[in-house]
Amino acid sequence: MSKNIGIIGGGTAGLFAACQLKRLSKDTDIRVTILEKNPVPGKKLTLTGHGRCNITNRKDISKLKEGYHEAEKFLYPALMEFGPEDTIAFFENEIGLPTKEEDNNRIFPVCDSAVKVRDALVSYISSDTEIILGADVTSINTGLGFEISTSKGSFVFDYLILSAGGSSFPNTGSVGDSYRFLSSLGHEVIPARGALAPVMADEKSLGFCKSLSGVSVTASVSLYSEGKKAASKTADILFAEFGLTGPAVMEISREVPADIAGKDVYLELDLVPSMSDEEFDREILNLIEQHADTKITTLLSRFVPQSVASEITERAGVEGLYAQGFTKENRRNLCREMKHLKIGLASAPDLKIAYVTRGGASLKQVDRKTMQSKVVPGLYIIGEALDIDGISGGYNLQACMSEAYLAAKDIIRQ
Incomplete structure (x- = not known):
């Protein structure tokens, strides 16, 4: 008996679901249709990895799953069924894109092109899957299958895969359509918030960030909300005109409260994470004793870039001072700004960026072993439509592909 399968959303998850349906349906008669509202499929996919497409991360699954925060347990069966090695094998053996491994176990295509990744996925399914572009879905009704109304006409499917994305980068078409459809079908939807995002400095801290715009340092970043530490991460940060970005900041941005107004929410930066406060103070004291005729700003540039050293000494009230005569109080103020630099936040991460x-x-x-809805039989939910977000480094694309595999496998099994 033929199976008529609809996929709403032709992004990473939707395209990969179609790929897996083709690969797994050797003895099953299926018809697959992707409804994509954009004029081209995979629009957001072409932006991933700064255009290079970090397709997965080769960490052992026991470690990989830790990068999915609260969804770690939910996603584990999907990662076990279709993990990084399966992803690499699919790209190299099925669609002909060799891969390479870079730092932190990140896997990229040798071609370094997210556009070529998108094109290869589309090419793989082109003879078996109908992709209808400009098909903006307006409603989903259940009865005798799934009745889908779109700007390109109406469709009826036996099974439906919802992969219409989240709300981040709305200029790619991700404007929360998934959540509207899910709510109409009786699903609980967790309100959308930005993750892996830059943060905006408040008025008090903005000038400092602006003065260092474009400067990168390695730091330990801790997020505090109403006096309580909410998250921390040690990695590179980048000062910007609007505030802060970089791996450390973006990873903990998901923990910034949505209702930040009126709250004391800030980032504390430790610009010398390899030393304790006491070790840093001793090191400064040693340098002072050895270089009495040297400006403190110059000594500080041993730890951070000169531009950062200049701004820090100004904040500490010790700009222009020399090592000779540098007091214990001076050292205390310097340590405060180097080890406990406070950057106030103006707002929660913006979904637009x-x-x-x-x-x-x-x-x-959602059934974590199949990605099938527990509310609507025959409906499968994958990709950013789910309340899952991973850290950077290939985690989010891998989650999409693992989920897509489970959904495809279960539909073929039915």
């Missing part, structure tokens, strides 16, 4: 969405379909209503 967030790389991924935190929020989506409640995982309690």
Whole structure:
């Protein structure tokens, strides 16, 4: 018996679901249709990895799963069924894109082109899958299958894969359509928030960030909300005109409260994370004793770039001072700014510039072994439509592909 399968959303998850349906349906008669509202499929995919497409991360799954925060347990069966090695094998053996491994276990295509990745996925399914572009879905009704109304006409499917994305980078078409559809079908939807996003400095801290715009340092970054530490990460940060970005900041941005107004929410930067406060103070004291005729700013540039050293000494009230005569109080103020630099936040991460969405379909209503809805039989939910967000480094694309595999496998099994 033929199976008529609809996929709403031709992004990473939707395209990969179609690929897996083709690969797994050797003895099954299926018809697959992708409804994509954009004029081209995979629009957001072409932006990933700064245009190079970090397709997965080769960490052992026991470590990989830790990068998915609260969804670690939910996603584990999907990663076990279709993990990084399966992804690499599919890209190299099925669609003909050799891969390479870079730092931190990140896997990229040798071609370094996200556009070529998108094109290879589309080419793989081109003879078996109908991709209808400019098909903006307006409603989903259930009855005798799934009745889908779109700007390109109406469709009826036996099975439906919802992969219409989240709310981040709305200029790519991700404007929360998934959540509207899910709510109409009786699903609980966790409100969308930005994750893997830059943060905006408040008025008090903005001038400092602006003065260092474009400067990168390695730091330990801790997020505090109402006096309580909410998250921390040690990695590179980048000062910007609007505030802060970089791996350390973006990874903990998901923990910034949505209702930040009126709250004391800030980042504390430790610009010398390899030393304790006491070790840093001793090192400064040693340098002072050895270089009495040297400006403190010059000594500080041993730890951070000169531009950062200049701004820090100004904040500490010790700009222009020489090592000779540098007091204990001076050292205390310098240590405060180097080890406990406070950057106030103006707002929660903006979904317009967030790389991924935190929020989506409640995982309690989705079968983690199949990605099938527990509310609507025959409906499968994958990609950013789910309340899953991973850290940077290939985690989010891998989650999409693992989920897509489970959905395709279960539909073929039915």
